[in-house]
Amino acid sequence: MMEDDYLKNKRILLVDDEQELLDMVTTILKDDGYRHIIVAKNFRQAIALAKEHQPQMAVIDVMLPDGNGFELLKQLKNDGDYPVLFLTARGEDEDKLKGFALGADDYMVKPFLPQELLFRVKAILRRSYKSENPLVKLKHSEIDFARAEVIKDDCHIPLTAKEYELLSALYRNAGRIVTIDALCEAAWGDNPFGYENSLMAHIRRIREKIEQNPSQPVSLVTFKGLGYKLIVEER
Amino acid sequence: MKSIPKLIRRFVGILLLSCIALFGLNLVILGLITASQTPSRHPWITAQEMADSLQIGENGYCLPENELIQLQSAGAWAIFIDNVNHQVVWQTDNLPVQIPRQYTLSDIASLTRGYIDGYPTFTGEKETGLMVLGYPKDSFWKNMQPSWDYQAIAELPKNMILIALLNLLVILLIYLIANTKLLHSVKPIVVGIQALPTGEAIHIRETGVFSELAANINRTSEILQSQNYRLHKKETARANWIAGVSHDIRTPLSTVVIYGSQLAADMTLSETNRQKAAAVVKQGERMGKLINDLNLASKLEYNMQPIHKQPKNAIAVVRQVVVETINSDFDKRYFLEWATDEYLTFCSINVDENLLKRAVMNLIQNSINHNEMGCTIYVAVQKNDDDCVILVEDDGIGASDRQIEQMEKAPHYMLCDTNTEEQRHGLGLLIVKQIVAAHEGRLVITHSVYGGFAAKIFLPLYGEK
Structure with missing residues (x-):
């Protein structure tokens, strides 16, 4: 629960011109435990509230009565470098690409399921504020990202740079399959073709460090031909 | 050209x-x-014949009567020059007076090659002398110096x-x-006529021999441009209208879905009411997908969807779709299986990644939509000589030959311009067809080896043969 508490204490700025939607999203976030929600109905109010409250994340609509969300993102990012999630009715690929190009962390198109919004908000917060949360508990070990080591049976086992990159990518998507290609890209950069065998070798070494029995992994599971999933224990 | x-x-x-x-x-x-x-007989031959026919008698030389008649009919005269003293020893009666009776060797050489006093002369040899025939002036032209190297x-x-x-x-x-x-002059006319079907604006200089033709081609191009502009304007208005409506629907639909989700999770409500709320959420999501599809299909149809092609590894793109589908709340009745050969790790294609993902997602969703009892969906990437083949198959209820034919041929209601009552396939498959067409590929719908439905996307390989 330590991680949850830590993340749910973050200040989140919601910007949308639809009062009903603002109320609903506020309720969804509050029901899930988020304590500091700041709401703004337009561009001007969002800028003023951001200056006053220094939010740690923003969820913004693209279409605002006195401006657009893309401009708002630029201004918010100038004032403070915190993650931004677009929540909008504009579902065209062009808009998504523009949002991501401007530095958005995620882009959700309406209509959306409350669970999906919660998952994405949490994933963004975890990704953005992970350094302050060093210990990740697995079935038979813990990962200390701050020290780049695994703690198993009171032993501190150091992680190599590649193992650290791979585990970080897996942890950012904990509970979800990460493709072979995404892992290769995380470890070897933009042109990851041909590293599949190296990836398998690194995964085997990671398992030796985090698993009780590397031949029968329970925390780092293989999905044949697709990728791997890191299963994190709830605290 | x-x-x-x-x-x-x-x-x-x-x-x-x-x-x-x-x-x-x-x-x-x-x-x-x-x-x-x-002439029927050449003068040289006649001269030789005359020489041969000249006979010597008691009264000197004489020529038979018929030969004389022949000479007279040709208007010719004749002399015979003796070999010994180069004097004329015989002559015809019609010999002009100015013709000499005595000849030197140089005179003989000259008359043999040319003329005597303007009369063209021809000679025939005889042992005792030389027969000379003189034809009327200007009847023959003689080359005086006939010699060639x-x-x-x-x-x-x-x-x-x-x-x-x-x-x-x-x-x-x-x-x-x-x-x-x-x-x-012809070239610009030919270029103009060839460019007309492409729809480009054409202007040919209206000069030269084909100016009238050039003017007609220019008028035709202007008419086509104007028609295209009006059509494009109409299509843009329609696509914008669909985009606007779908945008306006999304926010109220969010309210429906969110409240529905909250009611579906509200344990104070009865099971029946929670099920009704869950159905509202499900239908709300379906409407959301439908307006997304409608918007994308209209943009693809009217060429308003930007297509950003980049070289991509098809295996990585399709694998990402499969993983995203499994990572989402994937219904437990369905299984998604990655059926790509493990030794095939790279297959380069030039695609808009987002659109290709959308096409594969639609095919997976198609298998789900048509198999309510559940099924296993097999996704694979294959490579043949020219194409990258993306297969989405299932072991579900499949489709009859007639249904497959309809899916292949019957136009969707969005594109249909007749009042046919034929049943048509959903937007999902239409979008797949449009995306595949935008990538110069083809979609084949058939029966699956697993027993159900199979869709195969063929895309041209990029940068490898």
Whole structure:
């Protein structure tokens, strides 16, 4: 629960011109435990509230009565470098690409399921504020990202740079399959073709460090031909 | 513009054939005229015959009567010059008075080659002297210095051929120069006509021999441009209307879905009411997907969807779709299996990644939609000589041959311009077809080896053969 508490204490700025939607999203976030929600109905109010409250994340609509969300993102990012999630009715690929190009962390198109919004908000917060949360508990070990080591049976086992990159990518998507290609890209950069065998070798070494029995992994599971999933224990 | 060189070749061919035919015809005509105008007997032969016929008798030389008549009919006179003293020893009665009776050797040499006092003369030899026939003035022209270098005669055939070829070359050059201007005038007309079907705006200079034709092509282009503009305007308005409506629907739909989700999770409500709320959420999500599909389909149809193609590894793209589907709340009734050969790790294609993902997602969703009882969906990437093949198959209820034919051929209601009552497939498959078409690929719908439905996307390989 330590991680949850830590993340749910973050200040989140919601910007949308639809009062009903603002109320609903506020309720969804509050029901899930988020304590500091700041709401703004337009561009001007969002800028003023951001200056006053220094939010740690923003969820913004693209279409605002006195401006657009893309401009708002630029201004918010100038004032403070915190993650931004677009929540909008504009579902065209062009808009998504523009949002991501401007530095958005995620882009959700309406209509959306409350669970999906919660998952994405949490994933963004975890990704953005992970350094302050060093210990990740697995079935038979813990990962200390701050020290780049695994703690198993009171032993501190150091992680190599590649193992650290791979585990970080897996942890950012904990509970979800990460493709072979995404892992290769995380470890070897933009042109990851041909590293599949190296990836398998690194995964085997990671398992030796985090698993009780590397031949029968329970925390780092293989999905044949697709990728791997890191299963994190709830605290 | 392949037709212009072809046209030139044809013109030149016709010209060469014409030249050869003309040359042959000239030879024949010349032969005929010469044959018709040449005297029946050549004067040299006549002279020799006269010499042979001249007889010596008691009263001196005499010529038979018939030979004399022949000479008279030709208007010719004759003399016989004695070998010993070069004097005329016999003559015809009609000998002009100015003709000498005594000749020196140089006179004989001269008359043999040419004339005596303007009368063309021809000689015939006899042992005792020389027979000379004199024809009327201006009846024959004689070449006074008939001699040719033997080398020149030996090379005459070669020189004749060279001259003929030179003549042909000169004719060809004159012809080409004369025609170049014509072809230059034709070229813009041909380019304009070829460009008309592409829909580009055309303007040809309305000058020269084809100015009227150029003007007509320009008018045609203007009419086509105007029609295209009006059509594009109408299509843009329709696509914008669909985009606007879908945008306006999304926010109220969010309220429906969110409240529905909260009610579905509200344990104070009865099971029946929670199920109803869950159904509202499900239908709300379905409407959300439908407006997304409608929007994308209309943009693809009216070429308003930007397509950003980049070289991509098809395996990575399709694998990402499969993983995203499994990572989402994937219904437990369905299994998604990655069926790509493990040794195939790279298959390069030039695609808009987001659109290809959308196409594969739609095919997976298609299998889900048509198999409510659940099924296993097999996704694979294969590579053949020219194509990358993306297969989405299932072991579900499949489709009959007639249904497959309808899916292949029956137009969707969005594109149909008739009032046909034929049942048509959903938007999902239409979008797949549009995306595949935008990538110069093809979609094949068939029966699966797993027993159900199979869709195969063929996309051209990029940068590898």
